[in-house]
Each structure stands twice: as structure tokens, then as C-alpha cells.
Amino acid sequence: METLQMSVVDGVARAVRDHPDRDALRTVDTTISYRRFGELVEDVAHRIEAGTVPGEFVGIQADRGAGAIVAMVGAMRAGRPFVFVDRRDSEASNSEKLRLLGVRVLARPGAGDDPVRLTEVPDRWRCADAAPTDLPFAAGELCYAIQTSGSTGKPKCVLVRTAPLAAVIRDHVDRLGISPGDTTLQFARLTFDGCITEILWTLTAGARLVVLDEAYLAPGPVLQNTLERFGVTHLKTTPFALTVTEPTTAMSLKHVINGGGACRPAVLRRWSTVASFHNAYGLTETTVCNLITDPLDADDCAESVPLGELVGDCDYQIRDLDDPAATATRGELVITGNSVAAGYLTERGVQPFGTPGETAAYHTGDVVEARAGRLYYVERRDRQVKVRGYRLDPGEIESAVCRLPEVRDAVVVAETHDGADAADLAALVCYYQGDADARAVRRHLEGQLDPYKIPSVFTRVEVFPHTRNGKVDRDALQAGRLAAAETGGPTAPATDAGQEVLRLVRTLTGVEDVGPNDNFFDVGGDSASAVVLVTRLKELGWVDVGVRDVLRAEDLRALTDRLPERSV
Incomplete structure (x- = not known):
């Protein structure tokens, strides 16, 4: 695409014209050349035009296969x-998604030469009052709708424009550096907008798109084999797939x-040994x-x-997080410009992003620096939390x-201490993957963070x-951590005070090799x-033990030496 004015559809058409004998799509048992792909797209486009009116949404059944890709490009055409x-x-x-968008026609997988x-729309998804939705957009202005996952509330239907997609x-x-002869694995689910860039960067560059069932995409050895087998x-x-x-x-x-x-x-360190590695950021509401x-240097990103x-x-x-009218070097990221989507489609109509008449803006909710x-x-x-x-x-x-270096990934959350009910007993818990033990992670953080930011439990x-x-x-x-902590939990007075205290401290801190010293x-x-x-020690029979005993004890041996004096 030499210019911003060249549309995505024009880019695909050029690839069909310039590389007719190259593979456009590959599945487990089929390949489709660009010549054939172009013919299939034109056929579907004509049928869609005949069965719908300008501006009407077309549903595409999200089964992995050539049919969904042909239908997607056909709808754009x-x-x-x-x-x-x-x-x-x-x-x-x-049913709700299709009703809101007024979808009447559904593209489904075919067979043989007609994919x-x-x-x-099948009866189970159909609404009696379904009709093309009258939206305030010109014919061809909208490209697709994606429903967000709803992880922070009710899912929202995002309307994305056609023109900004070309620049993306x-x-x-x-x-x-995508060119004819390259091969992209179509990894993202078709209901996730990450699939849009995968599909279109490939088909506008004359490269090959590999489309496989999700059985071939499971992160780990299965994905490893797929990447090798299909070149x-x-x-x-x-991040999850790259980690495992x-x-x-x-x-x-x-x-x-x-x-x-x-x-x-x-x-980054692992994957940059076999390929140029990039990090990317974007949202459904800001066109993917x-x-x-650019390719990252692992040493530069330690x-x-x-x-x-x-x-x-x-x-x-x-x-600025405290003054949204002010800018800052650390605060909430706001994306502006034409890439910001048209808005959310609601029962009350389109809810645009930003103030009408001003530059479109979307508040991401992500804190950046x-x-x-x-x-x-x-x-x-x-996800900001208040602890201590x-x-x-x-x-x-x-x-x-x-x-x-010994840690691959980490997740930090605020949780109530095991067995505690009061909100003021919240603790930071760090779950991590890697070869480091909890002591090593804690020592590492002591040189990186203020003491109040260091988790209590690893x-x-x-x-x-x-x-x-x-x-x-x-x-x-x-749930997994608490279940492990409850296994063999205290139900009766301990006979060995030292061992019981060590077990409790290991549970509370995550340090597995806690010793009496x-x-x-x-x-x-x-x-x-x-x-x-x-509280736990009192449940075990040392009813007179108090927080002061823990504070005064030089080490855990000194604490356990005092416990028998406080037994029932």
C-alpha cells in the first residue's frame, strides 16, 4: 500500500493481481491461491450485495477455516x-448481539468449491423484530463490530470505521517487513479483534495465511509443533502463549x-534468539x-x-490521575485521532468517544509512564489497591x-491473609513463574522497591x-493457594511447637525453607x-500468646521456646 488513500480492499485486490499463483490461504488439508481467493471473494461480495442493503451488518459464523476469511473480505468488498x-x-x-446490529444474513461454512x-440467521439466534439497524453513518463507513469481553462489566458493542484500518x-x-513468501499463523479467535490485523497484513502483502482449528494452537508443545510444521x-x-x-x-x-x-x-530474551521480537499495544475501541x-534488544530491555x-x-x-485536565509523565493513557472507533452501540443509539465537534479521544484506563x-x-x-x-x-x-532473570512472569494481587476476616489485614501476594526461590525474589525486590511495596507472600x-x-x-x-494452605491445616494442638510455627510461617509468607534461625x-x-x-497459634492451644511475643522474638526459635509456657 503506497499511500494512506489505498484501502484494505484495494490492497487485497492488488495482491490477487500481482501474485495469482501464490498461496493465499492454507488449512490442514487445503491451499487456495490468490487467483482462486479473489474469485471466491468476488462471488461472496456479489451475493452479499444482493441480499442486503447498504449499511446493513452481515453476520459471519466464527468457525476457523477458509470460509470465514473469504466471507470477511467479501463483506468488505x-x-x-x-x-x-x-x-x-x-x-x-x-441473539442480543445480532438483534442490536439488526443482522438478518449469516455467512456460514460451505463445502467443496463453495466455502x-x-x-x-438460525432460529436460536433470531429475534422476531430483527431489521437492518438505522445507524448515522454513510454506506461503507463502518467496517465491523466487535463485542468487548465484558471483563469489567457488561460487554459493549464497539463500532469500528473502515478508513482508519488502512493506515494500521x-x-x-x-x-x-511482510512480503510474498511469508507465512502468518492466524492465532486470535475471530471474535477478538487481534484477528483483523493478522488476516489483513497477510492478504494485502501477498503472503500466506495459515488457518487452523484451535486444537493446533494450544500454547506449549502443540503450538511449538504447529509453528515448525507450517513454516x-x-x-x-x-504473553501466556509465549511464556509456555x-x-x-x-x-x-x-x-x-x-x-x-x-x-x-x-x-523477550527467549524469543529474540529465534526472531525479531516486537511488543504491541492497542484496544478494540482504538482500531486494534x-x-x-521496532525489533527489541533484550539487553536494552532488561x-x-x-x-x-x-x-x-x-x-x-x-x-494526570488526580487532575484529568492536566498532562503528566505518568498517568492514564488517552488515545486520540481517527483510529478511535465510532463508539459503542447501545439500546439508545451510538455513544461516541469524546466530545462531539472535538478530536475523538478514548480513555484507556491503563496507567503508563x-x-x-x-x-x-x-x-x-x-487494579490499583490500598494495602498498609x-x-x-x-x-x-x-x-x-x-x-x-530467573523469573518468567509474575502476578501481584491484594488478598486477605489466610484465616483473617478484617479488611485491614490485606496482604500483597506475589505469584510467580520461574526457578528463583521466594527468598531470592524478596532479596531482589529489596534493592528495587520501597519496603511497603514488597509483597508479604510469595x-x-x-x-x-x-x-x-x-x-x-x-x-x-x-483459590489454589488457599486450598494448598488448608491441606493438613491445624485442627488440634501441635505436639511440636517449633515445627508447627515453621509450617504456619511458610504458609503466611510463601518462603518454603523458613528455619528456626x-x-x-x-x-x-x-x-x-x-x-x-x-490467631492460628491460639487455635492450637497457646491461648496466652500475643503479637508482642512475635515482635520481641529475635528469631522463630526464640518464639517457639516460649510457646510451651503458654500452653493450656
């Missing part, structure tokens, strides 16, 4: 906006892009991607990984933990649990966990 519909989502959710069937795709093609050169995927999948010299990778979450230095780095430079037709501001000309992610604003009287950004602590885990939307499941992390506070204990420790 026809100038009709589209929305993907996943059969795995609830019938209520799909796309156009049908009416062009910048990806240029930044990632993938360009991969954009999640091992890069190998048998891969053909040229460029790897981290997207959808914070990038850790350990991930707004920032992407402290933290930057978000990158602008892509697409947008700009950004950093707004500008340092030495680079932008760095800190934390979601709604201080307001903290867990993301800042996670980033510090991940500066330790828990090493093999793999972080994830939600269906690809986010770390923090509730599952806590350790001071409770040196291994992570604090005033809140001291209260919990005393």
Missing part, C-alpha cells in the same frame, strides 16, 4: 460491515509480536493496535519492555519482580490459570500476618 458470531458463546449473548453459504495495516506491513514466519500471540511455548531452531520465524498483555523481559516497537511507537492514524496523551522518550505500561487503573495505608500499582511490582506456580478471554485468572490463583519479619512477615499467626 461489498461495503457491508460485519460481525463474527461464535457458536460457543451463549445463545442469549449471540461460504449465505443463510438467514500499512504500518504493520512496513514495520514487520510460520510471522506470529502475533499472547519454547522457541526452537526448527522454526522459520522472522517476526514475533507480543500482544494482549504486559510483555516480560524473560519472554496503536503502538508497536528492566522493562516499552510499548512502542505509534501506528495508524492516532496520537496519545498521558493524563514516559521515560527517556519511551512509553511503558504500568497497570490498569482499576498505601495506594499501590500491582503492575509496577510485577515489573520489578520480572527483572530477576508463591511459585508452574503455569498461571487463564480465563477464556486469555487473561490471568486471579481468583483461581488465590529466621526472623519472622525478615522472611516477609508484617503486622497483619503477625495477627494471623497469633
Whole structure:
């Protein structure tokens, strides 16, 4: 795409014209050339035009395969906006989505030489009053709708314009050096907007798009084998997938892009040994991607990984957290410009982003910091917590933990101490993946953070649990830790005071090798966990023990020596 004026559809048409005999799509058992792909797109586009009116949304069943890709580009060629519909989502959710958008026509997988069937919306998703929605946009102005995951509330339907997408795709093609002969793995679910850039940067560059069932995409050995088997050169995927999948010299990778979450230095170190590694940032509400780095140097990013430079037709501001009218070097990221989507579609109509008549702006809710000309992610604003009287950004602590080379990833959350009910007994708990033990992580943080930011509890885990939307499941992390703590929990007076105290302290701090010569506070204990420790000891029969005993004890041996004197 030589100019911003060239549309995505024009870019695909050029690839069809210039590379007719190259592979456009590859599945497990089929390849489709650009010549054939162009014919299929034209056929679907004509059928969509005949069965819909300008501005009417077309539903596309989100089954992985050639049909969904042909239908998507066909809808764009026809100038009709589209929305993907996943059969795995609830019938209520799909019915509501299609009703709100007024979808009457659904593109479904076909068979043989006709990979796309156009049908009416099936009864289970149909509403009696379905009709094309009258939206205040010109024909062809909207490209697609994506429903957000609703992780912070009710899912929202985002309307994304066609024109700004061309600049986003062009910048990806240029930044990632995509050319005919390259191969992209279509990794993202079709109901996640990350699929848009994967598909279109490939098909506008005359490269090959590999489309596989999700059975071939499971992070770990399965994904590793897929990357090797299909000769993938360009991969954009999640931090989770990059953390649990091992890069190998048998891969053909040229460029790897981290997207959808914070990038850790350990991930960059591993994957930059086999490919140029990039970090990317963007949101559904701001046309998929707004920032992407050039290839990163692992040594240059040992402290933290930057978000990158602008892509697409947008700009950004950093707004002060206490005074939104003021800018700052650390604050909430606000994306501005044409890449900001048209708005949310609600029952009351379109809710635009920003003030009408002014430059469009979307408040991301992400806290970022500008340092030495680079932008760095800190934390979601709604994840800030108050512990020990201080307001903290867990993301800042996670980033510090991940500066330790032996740590691959970390999640920090505020939880109530085990067995405690009072809110003022909250503790910072750090879950981490890696080879370091809890003592090493704590020592590392003592040189990185103020004391009040250092977590009380460190828990090493093999793999972080994830939600269906690809986010770390923090509730599952806590449930797993508490279940482990309850196993063999105190139900009767202990016969060995020393061993019981050591067990309790290990549970409260996550330090597995706590010994009798350790001071409770040196291994992570604090005033809140001291209260919990005393409560547990009283449950075991040492009814006269108090917090003062814990405070005065030089080490745990001194504490346990006193306990028999306070037994029932």
C-alpha cells in the first residue's frame, strides 16, 4: 500500500493481481491461491450485495477455516460491515448481539468449491423484530463490530470505521517487513479483534495465511509443533502463549509480536534468539493496535519492555490521575485521532468517544509512564489497591519482580491473609513463574522497591490459570493457594511447637525453607500476618500468646521456646 488513500480492499485486490499463483490461504488439508481467493471473494461480495442493503451488518459464523476469511473480505468488498458470531458463546449473548446490529444474513461454512453459504440467521439466534439497524453513518463507513469481553462489566458493542484500518495495516506491513513468501499463523479467535490485523497484513502483502482449528494452537508443545510444521514466519500471540511455548531452531520465524498483555523481559530474551521480537499495544475501541516497537534488544530491555511507537492514524496523551485536565509523565493513557472507533452501540443509539465537534479521544484506563522518550505500561487503573495505608500499582511490582532473570512472569494481587476476616489485614501476594526461590525474589525486590511495596507472600506456580478471554485468572490463583494452605491445616494442638510455627510461617509468607534461625519479619512477615499467626497459634492451644511475643522474638526459635509456657 503506497499511500494512506489505498484501502484494505484495494490492497487485497492488488495482491490477487500481482501474485495469482501464490498461496493465499492454507488449512490442514487445503491451499487456495490468490487467483482462486479473489474469485471466491468476488462471488461472496456479489451475493452479499444482493441480499442486503447498504449499511446493513452481515453476520459471519466464527468457525476457523477458509470460509470465514473469504466471507470477511467479501463483506468488505461489498461495503457491508460485519460481525463474527461464535457458536460457543451463549445463545442469549449471540441473539442480543445480532438483534442490536439488526443482522438478518449469516455467512456460514460451505463445502467443496463453495466455502461460504449465505443463510438467514438460525432460529436460536433470531429475534422476531430483527431489521437492518438505522445507524448515522454513510454506506461503507463502518467496517465491523466487535463485542468487548465484558471483563469489567457488561460487554459493549464497539463500532469500528473502515478508513482508519488502512493506515494500521500499512504500518504493520512496513514495520514487520511482510512480503510474498511469508507465512502468518492466524492465532486470535475471530471474535477478538487481534484477528483483523493478522488476516489483513497477510492478504494485502501477498503472503500466506495459515488457518487452523484451535486444537493446533494450544500454547506449549502443540503450538511449538504447529509453528515448525507450517513454516510460520510471522506470529502475533499472547504473553501466556509465549511464556509456555519454547522457541526452537526448527522454526522459520522472522517476526514475533507480543500482544494482549504486559510483555516480560524473560519472554523477550527467549524469543529474540529465534526472531525479531516486537511488543504491541492497542484496544478494540482504538482500531486494534496503536503502538508497536521496532525489533527489541533484550539487553536494552532488561528492566522493562516499552510499548512502542505509534501506528495508524492516532496520537496519545498521558493524563494526570488526580487532575484529568492536566498532562503528566505518568498517568492514564488517552488515545486520540481517527483510529478511535465510532463508539459503542447501545439500546439508545451510538455513544461516541469524546466530545462531539472535538478530536475523538478514548480513555484507556491503563496507567503508563514516559521515560527517556519511551512509553511503558504500568497497570490498569482499576487494579490499583490500598494495602498498609498505601495506594499501590500491582503492575509496577510485577515489573520489578520480572527483572530477576530467573523469573518468567509474575502476578501481584491484594488478598486477605489466610484465616483473617478484617479488611485491614490485606496482604500483597506475589505469584510467580520461574526457578528463583521466594527468598531470592524478596532479596531482589529489596534493592528495587520501597519496603511497603514488597509483597508479604510469595508463591511459585508452574503455569498461571487463564480465563477464556486469555487473561490471568486471579481468583483461581488465590483459590489454589488457599486450598494448598488448608491441606493438613491445624485442627488440634501441635505436639511440636517449633515445627508447627515453621509450617504456619511458610504458609503466611510463601518462603518454603523458613528455619528456626529466621526472623519472622525478615522472611516477609508484617503486622497483619503477625495477627494471623497469633490467631492460628491460639487455635492450637497457646491461648496466652500475643503479637508482642512475635515482635520481641529475635528469631522463630526464640518464639517457639516460649510457646510451651503458654500452653493450656
